Amino acid sequence: MTDAVVERHRIHLLSPQLANQIAAGEVVERPSSVVKELVENSIDAGATRIEIEVEEGGVRLIRVRDDGCGIEKDDLPLALSRHATSKIHTLDDLEAVASMGFRGEALPSISSVSRLELRSRVDGDDNGWHVTGDGRELALDAKPVPHPVGTTIEVRDLFYNTPARRKFLRTEKTEFGHLEDVIKRIALGHFQIAFQLKHNQRVIHNLPRAQGQLQMEKRVGALYGEAFIDNAVFMEMEGAGLKLWGWIGLPTFSRSQGDMQSFYVNRRVVRDKLVTHAIRQAYQDVLFHGRQPAYVLYLEIDPAKVDVNAHPAKHEVRFRESRLVHDFLFRSIHSALAELRPGEGDAGRVPESGFAGPTFGGTRESGSQHHTSHGTAAFQSQYKGPAVQDQIAFYRALHPQSPVIDFNQPVAVNSVSEEEQGHAHPLGYAIAQLHGVYILAQNQQGLVVVDMHAAHERITYERMKLDLDSDGIRAMRLLVPITLAVSSREAAMAEEHQTEFVRFGFEIDRIGPESLVVRQVPSLLKDANVDTLVRDVLSDLMEHGVSQRLRETANELLATMACHGSVRANRQLSGAEMNSLLRQMEETERSGQCNHGRPTWVQMSMDQLDKLFLRGQ
Numbered sequence: 001m002t003d004a005v006v007e008r009h010r011i012h013l014l015s016p017q018l019a020n021q022i023a024a025g026e027v028v029e030r031p032s033s034v035v036k037e038l039v040e041n042s043i044d045a046g047a048t049r050i051e052i053e054v055e056e057g058g059v060r061l062i063r064v065r066d067d068g069c070g071i072e073k074d075d076l077p078l079a080l081s082r083h084a085t086s087k088i089h090t091l092d093d094l095e096a097v098a099s100m101g102f103r104g105e106a107l108p109s110i111s112s113v114s115r116l117e118l119r120s121r122v123d124g125d126d127n128g129w130h131v132t133g134d135g136r137e138l139a140l141d142a143k144p145v146p147h148p149v150g151t152t153i154e155v156r157d158l159f160y161n162t163p164a165r166r167k168f169l170r171t172e173k174t175e176f177g178h179l180e181d182v183i184k185r186i187a188l189g190h191f192q193i194a195f196q197l198k199h200n201q202r203v204i205h206n207l208p209r210a211q212g213q214l215q216m217e218k219r220v221g222a223l224y225g226e227a228f229i230d231n232a233v234f235m236e237m238e239g240a241g242l243k244l245w246g247w248i249g250l251p252t253f254s255r256s257q258g259d260m261q262s263f264y265v266n267r268r269v270v271r272d273k274l275v276t277h278a279i280r281q282a283y284q285d286v287l288f289h290g291r292q293p294a295y296v297l298y299l300e301i302d303p304a305k306v307d308v309n310a311h312p313a314k315h316e317v318r319f320r321e322s323r324l325v326h327d328f329l330f331r332s333i334h335s336a337l338a339e340l341r342p343g344e345g346d347a348g349r350v351p352e353s354g355f356a357g358p359t360f361g362g363t364r365e366s367g368s369q370h371h372t373s374h375g376t377a378a379f380q381s382q383y384k385g386p387a388v389q390d391q392i393a394f395y396r397a398l399h400p401q402s403p404v405i406d407f408n409q410p411v412a413v414n415s416v417s418e419e420e421q422g423h424a425h426p427l428g429y430a431i432a433q434l435h436g437v438y439i440l441a442q443n444q445q446g447l448v449v450v451d452m453h454a455a456h457e458r459i460t461y462e463r464m465k466l467d468l469d470s471d472g473i474r475a476m477r478l479l480v481p482i483t484l485a486v487s488s489r490e491a492a493m494a495e496e497h498q499t500e501f502v503r504f505g506f507e508i509d510r511i512g513p514e515s516l517v518v519r520q521v522p523s524l525l526k527d528a529n530v531d532t533l534v535r536d537v538l539s540d541l542m543e544h545g546v547s548q549r550l551r552e553t554a555n556e557l558l559a560t561m562a563c564h565g566s567v568r569a570n571r572q573l574s575g576a577e578m579n580s581l582l583r584q585m586e587e588t589e590r591s592g593q594c595n596h597g598r599p600t601w602v603q604m605s606m607d608q609l610d611k612l613f614l615r616g617q
Contacts, residue, residue, distance in 0.1 A: 027109045030169060031058025031158060032178035034114075037106035038153050039186055042066035045151065048209065049194040052183060056200070057175030059166075062155040070122035070150055073129045076142045079118060080107050080133055107153075108133075113165065114158045120151040180204065184223045185269045188262055188296055191216050220247060220296055224260055228253070228294055233340065237332035240324060242301055244332045249294030250340065250592070251286040252599045260294035265306060267298070270317050274544055275299075278326045281548045282333035285555060286590050288597030299329070323545040330548075338589040342426040342601065426586055427601065430578035436570035439578045446606040452567055452581060454594035459584045461562035461595050465555065473554075474523040475505035482518040482530055483511075490538045491516055497541055504550040508534065524554055559595040 028034055035052060042050045045068025055061040071079055110116060111133030121128030128147025159166035169175060176199055183205065187195045191210040198204065210219045213234065221229040231253035236245040249260070263275050283293045307318040319325045427450070428443025441448040486494070494501070495510045505522030518530055525533070533553055540547035567573070573581070585591040585600070594600055610616055 027106055028113055028158075030178060031062060031175050032182045034058065034062055034110055034155055034158065035064070035179050036182045036186070037110065038062070038064040038155075039183070041106065042068055042151065043186075043190060043193065045069050047150065047193060049196075051196045051198075053198040054176070054179060054200075057169075057172035058179050059158050059169060059172070059175065060156065062158070063152065065150065065152040067148070067150040070125075070128075071118075071120040072122055073125070073142050076118060076120065076129055076131045080111050080116075080131060110155055113162050114160065115156040117154045117156075118151070119145050119147050119153075121147040121149050123149050185262055188220065188223060189264045189267045189269055189298075191219060217247075224294075224296065228260060232294070232296075233336070235332070235336040237328075237336070240328055241305075242299065242325065242328045244297060244299050244329065246297035247295065248297070248333060248336060251283060251288070251293070251337070251597050252593060253294055254288055254291035254597065255294055256291065258292045261292070262296045264298045265308075265317055266300060266303060268308060268317075272316055274319065274322055274326050275329060277544050278329035279333060282330050282337060284548070284552060285334075285595070286337055286593045286597055291597065297333075299325075301325070326544060326546050340590065340592050341588065342586050342591065425582065427582040430575055430582060433573055433578060436572060439573070439581065441578075441582060443603075445603055446609055447604045448601060449604070450582065450585070450601040451594075451599070452573065452578075454598055455585050455591065455600040456567045456581060457559075457562050457594050458591050458600060459581075459588045461559050462588050462590065464558045464562055468524075468554065468558070473503075473505040475507070475520050476523045476526060477507075477520045478518065484516040484518065484531060484534060486514055486516055486535070486538065488513050489542065490535075493538050493541050494534075500547075501537075501550075504554070506534075506550070522550075522554065524558075528553060562595060 027037065031054065035054070035058065039050055039052065042064060045066060047066035047068035049067050051063075051065045053061070053063040053065075107116070107118070116133045117130060118132070119128050119130040127144045129142040130145045130147075131142050159169070180197065180199075183195065183197050187193075187205070187207055194209045195205060195207045196203065197206075205222070207219055207222060208215075210216045217229050217234075228249060229247070231250045232247040233250070234245075234247055237243070258276075261276075261279075263270060263272070263279075265272075279293060279295065279297075287293060301319075305320045307320070426443065427448050428441040430439050430441045432440040433452075434440055434449075437452065439448075439450040439452050441450065491510050491512075491514055494508055494516050498508065501508050505520065505525075506518065507520035509517050509519065511517050516534070518534060521528075521530055533549065537547045537549045540549055567581075592600060
């Protein structure tokens with residue numbers, strides 16, 4: 001066998017142009033990434049209006065014009081040089097960077113794979129100046145040109161000199177879709193700036209500056225659709241040096257994919273696993289299985305506590321106190337969702353287009369079947385038949401003072417005057433029961449329709465959780481301890497978070513470098529797969545620094561028990577029982593959705609009812 005001959009090459013410096021083109025591989029992926037870099041530069045220049053014009057999806061032309069501070073004549077050649085920036089000067093600046101772009105690579109990288117022209121003027125100059133780059137040479141001598149205060153950058157024929165890169169571009173429609181999405185996300189992060197986007201000489205978006213919550217909501221509605229704003233609530237939480245504000249979609253306004261999820265850290269849009277996990281956990285108790293929440297949220301944090309230099313394109317960030325951030329996000333959104341009770345927000349409002357509830361893909365279930373079986377499917381594979389009844393009996397033995405079914409708040413409908421009906425309570429007063437499935441109630445706005453099983457299921461579930469928290473988690477020792485073979489990192493993680501396991505009724509000890517033993521488990525989870533559960537918790541702890549899996553597993557069991565222990569369809573309720581259920585809904589957190597994310601009630605206004613019968617037309 002002949003040894004391969006290795007050819008030796010001398011080490012040499014890359015040419016500036018080749019170095020720029022290599023850097024462009026990280027910064028310039030497609031037209032949308034060019035637009036992102038240019039618009040972020042305009043934002044850092046203090047622009048109050050940014051106009052973006054593109055042709056052929058941005059491949060033929062990208063023109064970004066702003067009214068920012070402009071660039072000095074002598075600085076124009078530097079703007080097209082690598083590692084040249086006005087935004088940081090020392091390492092301290094980098095560790096607390098507040099600007100959108102700061103690497104000093106965007107413009108030279110873009111100019112290395114396109115024909116670029118930069119025109120700019122600062123306040124006080126009689127005229128503007130321009131420089132050009134065509135992928136080979138830079139015209140470093142600035143020449144005078146008429147121009148208002150601000151900057152205009154034109155990028156033509158993207159990847160014309162790197163045909164291999166150009167082959168990876170998609171159709172014009174696809175590329176413009178990516179580009180438009182970038183503008184939407186940036187515009188949602190900078191309400192103080194007006195934006196205009198044109199494609200092939202046609203105005204796509206014209207967004208004026210937004211000041212105040214109402215104007216901000218108009219911009220969000222213009223970009224994400226009015227349906228989002230109609231089905232979202234504004235939230236604002238502050239604590240531990242963090243502030244979270246923005247709009248969260250109602251659980252019933254869920255999506256099949258995460259296409260309506262925008263999260264900003266100090267006005268920079270990011271995609272972060274820790275953030276996504278925290279938000280998903282906050283929605284876990286109210287979101288229909290497999291659905292995605294919709295939100296536009298803004299986190300304000302000390303720039304020194306977040307590293308925005310973790311990704312070349314700055315899509316990701318790294319929090320210095322990740323567990324604190326995760327916990328703050330989870331608790332803030334979880335609390336905001338808990339307050340979505342009848343009378344607060346528009347959780348039960350029917351869209352003006354008609355009496356149409358949320359859809360969850362495919363055809364909607366109909367009739368009583370929808371209301372008698374929807375609560376059990378997710379967990380029947382694990383807890384079936386008599387086992388569920390045994391768990392309910394076990395729960396009652398632990399909590400004898402908390403009956404699963406309770407209609408002990410009598411409010412006789414006939415004892416309430418017509419004037420008082422519909423004014424004293426958000427859900428009004430019951431006037432009828434339909435097919436043993438729905439409660440019809442009258443309130444100040446009009447008609448309320450309540451799914452009685454779904455509503456009582458949530459009430460029962462929340463009561464069970466409160467009982468569990470107040471009385472503590474009962475634990476049982478295993479006759480035969482369970483030994484788990486794990487990695488050394490998992491074993492160390494279990495040892496480090498031992499108090500977390502104890503809080504939920506587990507007793508887990510490390511008995512070797514890669515061995516754990518489970519000696520005690522929560523009584524409610526005695527039939528669960530302990531091996532899998534512990535491993536999943538350790539996985540969460542390693543990836544996110546925190547885990548809600550133990551709580552989720554306990555909640556899943558309580559949800560199943562609540563479903564079986566709640567009032568069933570076709571049971572005839574008295575007026576007092578129906579009104580008792582309405583009052584409990586008004587007092588119960590998350591009562592707008594059942595345990596599986598389906599709506600428990602809807603509101604039809606008098607105007608909507610009038611339209612159905614053409615009254616006043």
